[in-house]
Amino acid sequence: MSESSNVELPAADRVTELRQSLAEIRASVKKASPLNSSPTLVAVSKLKPASDIQACFLDNQLDFGENYVQELEEKARILPPDIRWHFIGTLQSNKAKNLAAIPNLYSIQTLGSIKAATALNKALPNNRGSPLRVLVQVNTSGEDAKSGLPSLTPSSTLAESELIALIKHVVTSCPKLRLEGLMTIGSLEQSIAASDSQENPDFERLKETCNIVSKYLQTTFSDSTQNWGDETTGRLLLSMGMSSDFEAALASGSDIVRVGTGIFGQRPAKTG
Ligand SMILES: *Cc1c(COP(=O)(O)O)cnc(C)c1O
Numbered sequence: 001m002s003e004s005s006n007v008e009l010p011a012a013d014r015v016t017e018l019r020q021s022l023a024e025i026r027a028s029v030k031k032a033s034p035l036n037s038s039p040t041l042v043a044v045s046k047l048k049p050a051s052d053i054q055a056c057f058l059d060n061q062l063d064f065g066e067n068y069v070q071e072l073e074e075k076a077r078i079l080p081p082d083i084r085w086h087f088i089g090t091l092q093s094n095k096a097k098n099l100a101a102i103p104n105l106y107s108i109q110t111l112g113s114i115k116a117a118t119a120l121n122k123a124l125p126n127n128r129g130s131p132l133r134v135l136v137q138v139n140t141s142g143e144d145a146k147s148g149l150p151s152l153t154p155s156s157t158l159a160e161s162e163l164i165a166l167i168k169h170v171v172t173s174c175p176k177l178r179l180e181g182l183m184t185i186g187s188l189e190q191s192i193a194a195s196d197s198q199e200n201p202d203f204e205r206l207k208e209t210c211n212i213v214s215k216y217l218q219t220t221f222s223d224s225t226q227n228w229g230d231e232t233t234g235r236l237l238l239s240m241g242m243s244s245d246f247e248a249a250l251a252s253g254s255d256i257v258r259v260g261t262g263i264f265g266q267r268p269a270k271t272g
Contacts, residue, residue, distance in 0.1 A: 005054060005057075005078065005079055005080040006078060007050045007051055007053070007054040007078050007079055008051055008054070009051060009054055009055050009058070010049070010051040010052060010055055014051075014052070014055070015055045017265075018052060018055045018056055018059070018263070018264070019055070019059050021262065021263050021264075021265075022043070022056055022059055022061060022263055024262075025041065025259055025262050025263055026041065028246075028247060029041050029246065029250065029257060031247075032246070032247040032250040032251060033250050034250070034251070034253070037250075037253075037255075039250060039254060039255050039256060039257060040063055040255065040256045040257070041061075041063065041257055041259060042063045042064065042065040042086050042088075042239075042256060042257065042258045042259070043056055043061050043063065043064050043065065043259060043260070043263050043264070044064075044065040044066075044067075044088065044242075044258050044259060044260030044263075044264075045064045045065065045066060045075075045260070045264060046065070046066050046067040046068060046071065046089070046260065046267065047071075047267045047268055047270060048264045048267065050075050050078055050079055052264055053075065053079055053083070054079065054080075056263070057079070057080055057082075057083060062082065062083060062084050063083075063084045063086060063106070064083055064084070064085055064086065065085075065086040065087075065088045065109075065258050065260070066085060066086070066087060066088070066089065067087075067088055067089030067090075068089055068270075069087075069089070069095045069098050069099060070098075072085060072087060072099075072102065073098055073101075073102060076102045076103075076104060076105070081103065081104050082104070083104055084104065084106035084107075085102060085104055085105050085106055086106055086107045086108075086109055086258075087099055087105065087107070087108045087109065087110065088109045088110055088183075088258060089110060090110065090147060091108060091110045091111060091112060091116050092116070093113070093115045093116045093118075093119040094119075096116060096119035096120045096122075096123045097119075097123045099120070099123075100120055100123035100124045100125070100132070101123075101125075103128075105132065106133065107132070107133035107134065107135065107180060108120070108132065108133070108134050108135070109134075109135040109137065109183040109239050109256075109258075110135075110137045110147065110148075110183065111134045111135065111136045111137065111166070111170075112136065112137050112147055112148055112149060112166075113166065114165065114166055114169045117134070117166065117169055117170050117174050117177060118169075118173075118174070120132065120134070120174070120176075120177060121173070121174040121175070121176045121177055124176040124177075128176065130178075131175070131176050131177055131178035131227075132176060132177055132178065133177075133178050133180035134170060134177050134178065134179060134180060135179075135180050135181045135182055135183040135237070135239050135256075136148075136149065136163065136166055136167065136170075136179070136181075136182055136183070137149070137182075137183050137184065137185075138150075138151050138163065138182050138183070138184045138205075138206055138209055139151070139184070140184040140185075140186050140202035140203075140205040140206050140209075141185075141186050141187035141202050143187055146185055146187075148183075148184065148185075149162045149163040149166065150162065150163065151163075151205045151206065151208070151209040152164075152208070152209045152212045152213070153208065153212075154208075154212065156212070158212075158216060163209070163213070164213070164216060167179060167213055167216070167217070168220075170228075171217065171221060171227060171228055178227060178228065178231075179227075179228040179229070179236070180228075180229065180230065180236070180237055181210065181229070181230075181236040181237030181238055181239060181255065181256075182206055182209060182210050182213065182236065182237075182238060182239070183238075183239035183240065183256075184202060184203070184205075184206045184239075184240050185240075185242070186200060186202030186203060186206075186240065186245070187202060188244070199248070199252070200245060200248050200249070200252065202240075203240050203241075203248065203249050203252040203254070204252060206238055206240055207238060207252060207253055210236050210238055213236060214229075214235075214236050217236075230255075237255040237256060238253060238254050238255050238256070239254070239255065239256035239257075239258065240252070240254045240256075240257070241254045241257035241258065241259075242257070242258055242259060242260070243259050243260060243261040243262035246258075246259055246262075
């Protein structure tokens with residue numbers, strides 16, 4: 001039992017249920033992963049009680065994803081400091097301060113504007129051990145309802161790309177941020193249509209966009225010390241895949257999958 005947390009465990013049958021679904025998802029992740037890859041499973045705990053998170057944490061789950069700033073602040077305050085929090089909700093510049101003050105915030109996966117990057121870089125404390133990992137959200141499906149910047153194709157004009165402008169800004173002007181990779185949600189219809197053939201065009205688009213961004217970074221900043229990508233490999237990471245489509249995402253080369261319902265069950269409706 002972690003001494004640094006006051007959060008109690010849920011009822012015994014709930015603990016058993018969570019352990020079982022976590023074990024199943026972990027097994028499915030492993031089975032769907034290409035050989036020699038070890039993707040990160042982020043347990044998406046939005047709208048679920050802190051006691052559920054505590055139960056998963058005690059079952060060696062370190063990575064958790066949250067969508068709402070205030071809910072994340074409250075959970076981070078009471079849950080173990082060893083948890084690695086990933087913010088995956090809509091990022092507003094005026095909430096950058098609140099997020100930046102969470103000491104064990106591990107990444108923000110939904111960066112979408114220069115304004116938000118600047119606000120985060122400014123708000124992060126100077127004594128943070130390492131830069132905050134950020135992933136830029138890409139709207140691979142092009143749906144109006146989805147956040148994120150347009151994806152790139154080999155024929156895109158990079159000088160006109162909002163995505164490239166943001167990438168450049170983070171790498172050159174935000175020393176307290178580290179560009180870790182790209183994130184997408186993709187269209188639900190695509191993921192349903194792809195579940196038989198295992199090839200989701202939105203995931204392929206994110207991969208192609210990532211290759212273009214990597215090449216851009218390597219050629220443009222070849223003289224400087226690399227300050228982007230995974231800290232060990234230097235590779236830009238792909239965050240794609242949720243409960244309904246993480247297996248297809250892993251087959252497409254995803255490095256980070258974000259699974260909520262598959263672990264915690266259906267969520268209550270968001271209120272307030
Ligand atoms: C809620 C959410 C998830 C988890 O979705 P499930 O379908 O419950 O697995 C993943 N990513 C983002 C960005 C989310 O908002």
